[in-house]
Every structure is written in structure tokens, then in C-alpha cells.
Amino acid sequence: xxKVTLKDIADRAGVHVSxxxxxxxxxxxxxxxxxxxxxxxRIADEMGYRPDVIARGYRKGSTATFGVVVPDLGNPGWAxxxxxxxxxxxxxxxxxxxxxxxxxxxxxSRVIEHLMSRRVDALIVTAARDDHVPILEAAAxxxxxxxxxxxxARTRLPHVVFDDVEGGRMVGEHLLSLGHRRIGQLPGxxxxxxxxxxxxxxxxxxxxxxxxxxEAKDTARRPTIAEGARIMRMMIESDEELPTAxxxxxxxxxxxxxGALRDAGLDCPGDFHAVGYDxxxxxxxxxxSLTSVRHPSYEIGRIAxxxxxxxxxxxxxxxxxxxFPPSLTPRASTxxxxxxxxxxxD
Amino acid sequence: xxKVTLKDIADRAGVHVSxxxxxxxxxxxxxxxxxxxxxxxRIADEMGYRPDVIARGYRKGSTATFGVVVPDLGNPGWAxxxxxxxxxxxxxxxxxxxxxxxxxxxxxSRVIEHLMSRRVDALIVTAARDDHVPILEAAAxxxxxxxxxxxxARTRLPHVVFDDVEGGRMVGEHLLSLGHRRIGQLPGxxxxxxxxxxxxxxxxxxxxxxxxxxEAKDTARRPTIAEGARIMRMMIESDEELPTAxxxxxxxxxxxxxGALRDAGLDCPGDFHAVGYDxxxxxxxxxxSLTSVRHPSYEIGRIAxxxxxxxxxxxxxxxxxxxFPPSLTPRASTxxxxxxxxxxxD
DNA sequence: CTGTTAGCGCCTTCAA
DNA sequence: TTGAAGGCGCTAACAG
Numbered sequence: 001x002x003k004v005t006l007k008d009i010a011d012r013a014g015v016h017v018s019x020x021x022x023x024x025x026x027x028x029x030x031x032x033x034x035x036x037x038x039x040x041x042r043i044a045d046e047m048g049y050r051p052d053v054i055a056r057g058y059r060k061g062s063t064a065t066f067g068v069v070v071p072d073l074g075n076p077g078w079a080x081x082x083x084x085x086x087x088x089x090x091x092x093x094x095x096x097x098x099x100x101x102x103x104x105x106x107x108x109s110r111v112i113e114h115l116m117s118r119r120v121d122a123l124i125v126t127a128a129r130d131d132h133v134p135i136l137e138a139a140a141x142x143x144x145x146x147x148x149x150x151x152x153a154r155t156r157l158p159h160v161v162f163d164d165v166e167g168g169r170m171v172g173e174h175l176l177s178l179g180h181r182r183i184g185q186l187p188g189x190x191x192x193x194x195x196x197x198x199x200x201x202x203x204x205x206x207x208x209x210x211x212x213x214x215e216a217k218d219t220a221r222r223p224t225i226a227e228g229a230r231i232m233r234m235m236i237e238s239d240e241e242l243p244t245a246x247x248x249x250x251x252x253x254x255x256x257x258x259g260a261l262r263d264a265g266l267d268c269p270g271d272f273h274a275v276g277y278d279x280x281x282x283x284x285x286x287x288x289s290l291t292s293v294r295h296p297s298y299e300i301g302r303i304a305x306x307x308x309x310x311x312x313x314x315x316x317x318x319x320x321x322x323x324f325p326p327s328l329t330p331r332a333s334t335x336x337x338x339x340x341x342x343x344x345x346d
Numbered sequence: 347x348x349k350v351t352l353k354d355i356a357d358r359a360g361v362h363v364s365x366x367x368x369x370x371x372x373x374x375x376x377x378x379x380x381x382x383x384x385x386x387x388r389i390a391d392e393m394g395y396r397p398d399v400i401a402r403g404y405r406k407g408s409t410a411t412f413g414v415v416v417p418d419l420g421n422p423g424w425a426x427x428x429x430x431x432x433x434x435x436x437x438x439x440x441x442x443x444x445x446x447x448x449x450x451x452x453x454x455s456r457v458i459e460h461l462m463s464r465r466v467d468a469l470i471v472t473a474a475r476d477d478h479v480p481i482l483e484a485a486a487x488x489x490x491x492x493x494x495x496x497x498x499a500r501t502r503l504p505h506v507v508f509d510d511v512e513g514g515r516m517v518g519e520h521l522l523s524l525g526h527r528r529i530g531q532l533p534g535x536x537x538x539x540x541x542x543x544x545x546x547x548x549x550x551x552x553x554x555x556x557x558x559x560x561e562a563k564d565t566a567r568r569p570t571i572a573e574g575a576r577i578m579r580m581m582i583e584s585d586e587e588l589p590t591a592x593x594x595x596x597x598x599x600x601x602x603x604x605g606a607l608r609d610a611g612l613d614c615p616g617d618f619h620a621v622g623y624d625x626x627x628x629x630x631x632x633x634x635s636l637t638s639v640r641h642p643s644y645e646i647g648r649i650a651x652x653x654x655x656x657x658x659x660x661x662x663x664x665x666x667x668x669x670f671p672p673s674l675t676p677r678a679s680t681x682x683x684x685x686x687x688x689x690x691x692d
Numbered sequence: 693c694t695g696t697t698a699g700c701g702c703c704t705t706c707a708a
Numbered sequence: 709t710t711g712a713a714g715g716c717g718c719t720a721a722c723a724g
Contacts, residue, residue, distance in 0.1 A: 055701035079420035401717035
């Protein structure tokens with residue numbers, strides 16, 4: 001099964017390549033003798049012909065391939081978003097190729113450049129940070145670029161995000177309603193808008209409710225378990241009085257923080273409460289199960305892909321920036337009785 | 347910044363495209379007047395020229411792009427393996443494009459076909475199941491294919507895997523040494539060799555030690571938290587006497603199983619012990635922390651990429667099939683005293 | 693040192 | 709209904 005080209009088929013069928021090309025393209029097969037079409041299709045099948053999408057792209061000006069950039073495949077929270085994208089594109093005969101920045105700022109421009117020079121038709125980026133705007137807007141001059149989940153503060157690029165201000169607010173109100181007044185916050189990287197939003201919604205809710213936010217001594221460089229543990233440890237080791245509850249900007253950091261507090265002899269939910277964000281599958285299964293904020297991940301991926309496709313079809317299209325509302329699931333880490341563990345698979 | 351081509355630069359510099367091509371290629375710039383080279387490079391920079399890797403690929407017969415296929419990006423265990431691949435390739439100026447089968451058997455052939463028609467130079471597949479052999483071997487006729495982690499029983503394809511028989515054995519001996527004699531097993535999909543291997547190593551160790559393996563009533567259809575919980579629940583609800591410890595074929599399933607047992611009022615490690623596999627970052631941070639088997643993930647990715655590159659350079663090269671030894675980390679889920687939680691980031 | 697030519701695989705005029 | 713020719717962006721072989 002070496003590479004089979006149109007020419008190989010043409011030779012075998014005794015016709016010209018362009019005839020083969022036409023016969024194999026449903027939209028122009030009608031211009032070829034029906035018998036010839038059948039014959040050619042048979043031969044193509046037999047020889048295991050696979051169109052060279054890329055070569056085709058040269059003529060058509062497209063490669064039927066979308067580039068997707070995520071920050072960190074070690075965070076399972078991206079999986080449903082990616083599936084929303086993959087499944088949407090696949091149903092249209094398009095393909096998503098996924099790349100990872102490893103949450104390394106520098107890497108984004110390299111990754112984008114690679115994807116562009118591989119002639120992707122469009123870009124869906126979930127790893128954007130504030131200083132990436134120039135790179136992204138430059139790319140947007142050539143192909144549609146849609147930002148998802150993470151969207152820098154000031155950019156004209158089309159985007160779909162979660163309402164993280166609202167999510168932060170929900171966390172704040174939940175903790176206030178449980179009687180907490182002194183509440184710690186473990187922030188994710190500050191150049192990622194959705195972390196800033198979570199912080200803002202949370203902080204203003206707490207202030208409004210007459211509470212005090214105890215800020216971590218440092219910001220997580222990356223939103224990982226290890227970093228969550230590290231900055232929690234810093235808070236523990238400081239002289240300041242410990243808060244009675246902590247809000248970590250994502251589940252991974254929350255797991256890390258709970259671990260660090262446990263190492264310090266403190267029990268959750270006995271001695272303190274904790275809340276995460278993202279509602280990863282582990283949240284329902286960890287001990288204690290973790291109160292977390294859930295957002296429609298699959299859906300945001302699906303819509304991001306929709307937008308990218310529509311932009312490709314019509315560059316004039318101006319996608320409405322969307323903001324998906326989150327919801328909070330109280331669990332054992334904030335004193336909720338554990339019912340059955342969640343069983344869904346996404 | 348619309349697309350800039352060699353021709354644009356040539357026009358501006360008043361030379362022929364091929365001169366530009368040579369000037370921009372370090373390996374042939376020596377054949378061009380040094381002044382011209384500088385001038386051309388300056389113009390190229392100024393215009394923001396980006397080579398079209400794909401077009402270049404047509405002449406060179408390669409695209410500097412490797413396809414990588416993983417089963418499930420919802421499992422964070424794949425991340426370090428992917429990084430081993432990505433970082434290795436990146437250091438050579440190659441790019442990894444990642445695709446996911448979503449652990450869906452059918453999807454693999456479609457994904458491979460997509461990648462092939464995008465003219466990837468090589469394929470690294472970590473999602474292989476037994477019945478994929480024909481597809482994979484067909485692909486291998488055209489480009490180097492390296493299997494990593496998952497490798498069907500009978501295939502001539504180059505592969506690098508973990509020694510899962512040994513890992514299973516270690517789990518068995520660990521549990522025996524703790525005094526367990528009746529031990530449950532929650533198996534992953536049986537058409538994935540490494541799960542079969544884990545089972546085999548484990549079962550023979552237990553038998554050798556005079557123990558009894560209690561098999562789950564069903565096999566996990568996919569190695570996920572939800573499936574782990576499901577088959578654990580089936581074991582609980584059966585009439586059979588419960589084992590005193592369970593071995594789940596990966597961490598996710600173990601978390602699910604511990605959750606299911608907790609729902610049934612049983613405490614780990616008080617009432618039963620549990621062991622996972624993969625040593626995902628959560629294992630150290632969950633409560634109880636999870637005894638698990640660790641394998642050199644980053645390393646296997648790195649080597650898989652090495653092999654693929656070497657095969658590309660020299661199709662005659664016959665990579666030694668490698669089997670990386672695992673190691674077991676005892677934690678609270680088998681009664682170990684928790685020390686500091688693990689802090690590494692990978 | 694530089695320009696010309698040809699062609700990777702495909703599709704789309706244009707002409708027959 | 710079919711063939712011939714041109715070109716997408718790039719590079720290698722061949723002239724000069």
C-alpha cells in the first residue's frame with residue numbers, strides 16, 4: 001500500500017488524471033460518463049486510494065484542518081472542551097490537531113507559527129494570555145482565530161468564555177452562607193483573565209458580605225496540584241491567622257491545598273472548608289469530595305468550533321461573544337452530606 | 347500580514363525565487379553572494395516571511411510533522427508521555443500533532459487515515475488495541491510507526507512499553523506482604539495488552555503466594571473513574587464475600603472504586619486496602635493517598651520519538667523493543683503512614 | 693553566483 | 709464527455 005495517486009488510477013483506467021479527479025469528486029462526477037465513473041471508483045477502491053488533503057488544499061486554498069491550542073494536557077478539565085471541538089469538526093469532515101503550550105508563555109508563539117506554516121484553516125486557542133494578543137491578532141489576519149475559555153482583557157478577537165466573575169461570586173456567597181468570614185484565596189496566574197475574573201467576583205462578594213479575603217503570599221505560576229500545595233504552605237507558614245475556608249482557582253490547586261493543610265494536621269471539612277473550580281471528575285470522588293464550580297465545557301468547545309467554521313465560510317461574520325453561566329455543586333469539602341458519588345462520564 | 351511567499355521577497359529584492367530559496371536555507375546559503383544573502387534575509391524579516399512547511403514538504407518528501415494518537419485526554423497520565431514526545435521532537439525542529447481516539451475502537455482507523463492524508467512523516471500510537479494491527483501495519487508501509495505503552499500481542503511493529511507484568515506482580519506481592527489473601531481485581535479493557543499484562547502478573551503472584559483473586563463481575567469498558575465505580579459496585583452487590591483489598595488497573599478506576607466502597611460504608615484503609623496504577627499526580631494528594639505503580643512516562647515518550655526519528659532517517663533501522671521497569675509507591679491506601687505529599691510537577 | 697526548468701498531487705479553467 | 713495546460717509554494721537539478 002504505497003502511496004496511490006490520481007495518476008496511478010488514471011494509468012490503470014486508461015484515462016487522464018483530470019477525468020479521475022472529476023469522477024472521484026461527487027460534485028463534478030455528473031460531468032463524466034457514468035460507466036467511467038463506476039470503473040474509476042472501483043479501481044480507486046481496489047488500489048486503496050486516499051486523497052491527499054494537503055495537495056488538494058493548494059488548489060482549494062484550504063486543508064480541512066483546524067489547529068487547537070490548549071495550555072496543559074495534564075489538566076483533565078480540557079478533555080470535554082476538546083471533545084466538543086473534535087466531535088463538531090469531525091461531523092463536518094474537518095480535523096482538529098491539538099497542540100499544547102505546556103503553560104509556557106514563550107511556547108505559544110512557536111506553536112502558532114508551526115500551525116500556520118502547516119496551513120491550518122483556522123485556529124481555536126484556549127491558552128491565550130494577555131501578552132499573546134499581538135501574536136494572535138497577527139494570525140487572525142490570515143485565518144479565523146477563535147478564543148475559548150481564556151480571553152485576554154482587551155482584544156477584538158471573537159471569543160467564547162465562561163462567566164468566571166459569576167462563578168467567583170457564587171463561591172463567595174456559598175462560603176458566606178456557611179458562616180465563614182475570613183476566607184483564603186489561592187489565585188491562578190494573574191495574566192490569565194479567567195483567574196482574574198474568579199478573583200474579582202469572589203472578592204467583591206466577600207467584601208459585600210462583610211467578610212475578609214486572606215490573599216496567598218504568592219500566585220501560582222501554573223494552576224497545578226504542586227503549585228496549589230506550595231502557596232497554601234506559604235500561607236500556613238506565615239504568621240497571619242489562618243482563614244477558616246479557602247477558595248482555590250481550580251480543582252487541581254484545591255487538591256494540592258487540602259493536601260498541604262492535611263500535612264499541617266488540619267482536616268477538611270472538620271477544621272476548614274475548601275472550594276475548587278472546574279468540577280473535574282475527581283471532585284466527586286476525592287475524599288472529601290470537593291465543592292466546585294461547573295461550567296458547560298463540552299458546549300463551549302462545540303460553539304467555539306461552530307464559530308471558527310462560520311468565520312471560515314464568511315469572513316464578515318461577527319460572532320457574538322458568549323459567556324456561559326456556571327453552577328456550583330456543594331460537596332463534602334464545604335460540609336455537604338455526601339450522597340451518591342457522581343457517575344457521569346464526561 | 348497576509349501570506350508572504352518567496353516570490354514576494356524575490357520581487358522586492360529583484361532576484362529570482364530560487365535565489366531567495368537558497369539564501370534562506372542555511373545549508374545552501376553559501377552558494378549565494380553574501381551581500382545578497384543579507385539583503386534577502388533583511389527583506390524576509392521585514393515582510394514577516396514564514397516558510398510554508400507543507401509546500402516544502404512536497405519537494406522534500408516530508409512535512410516535519412509527526413502524528414501522535416492517544417486514547418483519552420481525560421486521563422492525565424498521558425500528559426508526561428506526550429511531553430516526552432513533544433519536547434524531543436521540538437528540539438529537532440519537528441512538530442507533534444496530537445489526536446485522540448476517545449477510547450473508541452472505531453475511531454482509530456479514521457484518525458490514522460486523517461493523519462496520513464495530512465502527510466505526517468511518522469506516527470506514534472499509544473492507543474493500539476489488538477484488532478488495530480492490520481490498520482497500523484498498513485500505515486507502516488508508508489511511514490514509520492512506533493507503538494508506545496499499548497502494544498497488541500502479535501505485531502512486528504517497533505514498540506516501547508512498560509513492564510506491566512512486573513508491575514502487576516509488584517502489586518500482588520505488596521498486598522500479600524500486608525497479609526491479604528482474598529484480593530479483588532478490577533480489570534481494564536481486555537483488548538489492551540497492558541491491562542492483560544497487569545492482570546497476569548498480579549494473578550500469578552497472588553496464586554504463588556497462596557492467595558485468591560476475586561474477579562470483578564464485568565470488565566471496565568473504558569478505564570475511567572465512572573467505570574471503576576460501576577464494576578466495584580457490582581462486586582459489592584454480589585453475594586460473594588468481599589475481598590480485603592482491591593487492585594484497580596489504573597488510578598482513575600481505583601478512585602472510582604474507593605468512592606463506591608465509601609458509599610457502601612466502607613473506609614479505606616480502615617476496612618480495606620486499594621492499589622492503583624500509573625501514579626498520576628492525584629495519587630499523592632487524594633485522601634487516602636493512593637498506593638500506585640509508577641513508570642517512566644516522560645522517558646517512554648522521549649524514546650518513542652527517538653525511534654520514530656531514527657526510522658525516518660534509516661528505514662532499515664530495527665529498534666530494540668524496550669520494556670521499562672515500573673516501581674511501586676506504597677501510600678495510605680495500603681496502610682502506609684503519609685509523609686509529605688509528593689511535590690514534583692510531572 | 694544566479695536564473696531556468698520541472699514537478700510534488702491536486703483541481704480548475706479552457707479547448708476540443 | 710474528455711484531454712491539455714497551468715499553478716498553489718517550494719526546492720533540486722541543470723545551465724549558464
